[in-house]
Amino acid sequence: MDTINTTEKLNHEELFTLLKGFITEVIGEEFVEEMDITPESSFTKDLEMDSIEIVSFSEKIKAHFGEQIDFTGWLSSMDLDQLIDLDLSMIINYIYECQ
Numbered sequence: 001m002d003t004i005n006t007t008e009k010l011n012h013e014e015l016f017t018l019l020k021g022f023i024t025e026v027i028g029e030e031f032v033e034e035m036d037i038t039p040e041s042s043f044t045k046d047l048e049m050d051s052i053e054i055v056s057f058s059e060k061i062k063a064h065f066g067e068q069i070d071f072t073g074w075l076s077s078m079d080l081d082q083l084i085d086l087d088l089s090m091i092i093n094y095i096y097e098c099q
Contacts, residue, residue, distance in 0.1 A: 009096075009099040010095075010096070010099065011096075012039075012092055012093075012096060015092045015095055015096060016039055016088065016092055018064070019061075019088060019091060019092065019095075020032075020037050020088075022057055022060040022061065022064075023037065023047065023049075023057060025060065026049070026053050026056045026057050026060070027047065027049060027053055035047065037088070038088070039087070039088045039089035039092060040087055040088070040089055041087055041088050042085065042086065042087045043086050043087070043088075044083075044084050044086070045084075046087075058071050058072055058075065061091075061095070065095070065098075065099075068098060068099065069094075069095055069098050069099075070098075071091075071094075071095075074094055
């Protein structure tokens, strides 16, 4: 799943499926099975991802989309409250707009 794909623009549902797969790879399938991951899932509250897991997730996005998506730059522009409230739909929308 860690390959650069720049030929086609993914829709919101395809992005959700892709990112859910990245989350599964980062936190483990056994934990994901116990969760109901939706686009509204918060990284810190619902998924309980720590900073190392979020960095690993970020690296997967970078590996998949390459320089097309500056996910790290986008995250670094947020203040602490925005990072705490970050949910999957915000990331889906950001990536969708950058494609």
